[in-house]
């Protein structure tokens with residue numbers, strides 16, 4: 023699964039914003055990577071407070087991105103090349119500009135009133151709820167026209183839909199059918215674990231926001247809604263579905279993806295993304311000492327074995343909500359950027375489940391590390407900065423933390439070549455281009471056989487030609503090794519050994535496996551001898 027952030031992929035008309043015609047013009051590139059499916063972040067009509075995650079018209083295309091005809095052409099272009107298309111379905115909330123919400127807020131008796139969660143102000147303030155993007159982290163927004171508060175887990179421009187209302191669910195199913203009937207191949211369901219809410223609004227313990235998935239995820243009836251959606255929509259088409267988030271444990275996630283339950287096909291977890299963060303996943307502060315590989319191994323081993331018997335997982339190290347993979351999990355200094363990004367790609371492509379790979383990581387694109395707050399476009403950073411300003415918080419520390427964690431690090435324009443603006447646009451890009459594009463770009467890397475780009479192509483081929491890398495049983499080796507992640511994947515007597523050095527020093531794995539008869543299937547350090555120590559950030563896959 024190759025994830026394309028449409029706003030930043032390729033601009034066709036010089037307005038500085040990536041668009042559908044732009045993506046269409048790059049399908050041969052995408053195909054050349056050896057990926058099968060493309061997931062597009064939201065492309066529906068939106069006022070763009072959260073880059074399309076605030077949808078105002080679910081059955082139309084965002085003006086910035088083009089027209090419905092452009093969409094139809096894009097889908098055709100993908101299918102012609104044997105690529106599948108997955109759309110982002112954003113239905114935990116809509117935009118405040120959606121017709122449903124305009125009606126809903128207009129009067130207490132409007133027929134769309136119960137499409138959202140309202141609390142009449144004469145009853146006092148509702149039970150506190152924490153918001154991801156609100157300036158004051160308050161998920162209840164007072165709305166004057168009807169003297170009521172509405173709920174928004176994300177920004178106040180993103181009111182939460184009321185899934186407890188069957189009419190809302192039926193309307194969502196209609197939207198899904200509209201796109202499925204056009205021939206798309208499935209949905210990535212945004213923030214889906216949050217849709218169901220306990221509308222008696224119980225109080226949560228202090229500090230619950232640091233464990234938000236536990237309190238907001240898996241609300242009552244969530245699985246009833248999924249079963250209903252499966253019955254009414256998903257099961258009627260030959261498509262796939264993946265939920266963003268699925269509780270906090272593999273057992274919980276299995277409830278989404280156990281085929282016997284008839285809900286979804288895949289789900290992705292957040293536990294990996296929280297590794298090395300101080301004070302929980304939403305603190306946006308990376309421990310300056312980095313992260314602990316032993317913890318990393320433990321988390322990924324737990325999720326890997328959680329789907330051993332049934333269900334199906336996913337594996338990813340980056341997306342549009344995260345820093346660049348190499349900056350967060352590898353080492354983006356010039357000495358190690360290429361090797362460490364290749365090592366991380368090797369990890370993703372040799373684990374079980376479906377790999378989700380974020381566009382640009384195949385080049386080893388890095389965090390941009392803005393030093394000026396004005397360069398940010400993400401509502402999350404902008405609103406947190408405003409809060410700090412209002413409360414006199416430590417701005418210098420905030421700027422520093424965002425150099426690692428801000429979402430815009432992963433959203434800078436895709437780097438095609440060494441011409442102006444990395445060949446992304448002939449206009450002014452909506453978000454600054456990372457200046458390292460002069461070196462890190464498709465055109466340059468295409469020409470070098472050992473580039474991260476060409477290494478990635480070898481990896482996708484290796485995975486496809488060796489089914490054991492997809493379905494094989496996973497076994498962690500040398501568990502206490504603080505430098506190396508070592509594991510085997512085995513299916514019907516075919517066994518692979520994967521060795522990954524996560525550090526900038528050479529290191530030795532102690533797997534007890536005799537490599538005399540093993541063959542090197544892929545390696546990012548031009549390995550000549552078998553068995554000796556791994557070089558910094560070396561990745562090697564042996565067939566045993």
Ligand code: TEU
Pocket residue numbers: 072075076112154176212213266267342343402429
């Ligand atoms: O993200 C939902 C989510 O759970 C957040 O915690 C996410 O990790 C957060 O953005 C990090 O700061 C989804 C989308 O992927 C994200 O881009 C949207 O902003 C969000 O939903 C609201 O639609």
Ligand code: CA
Pocket residue numbers: 033034035036037038039040041086
């Ligand atoms: Ca454009």
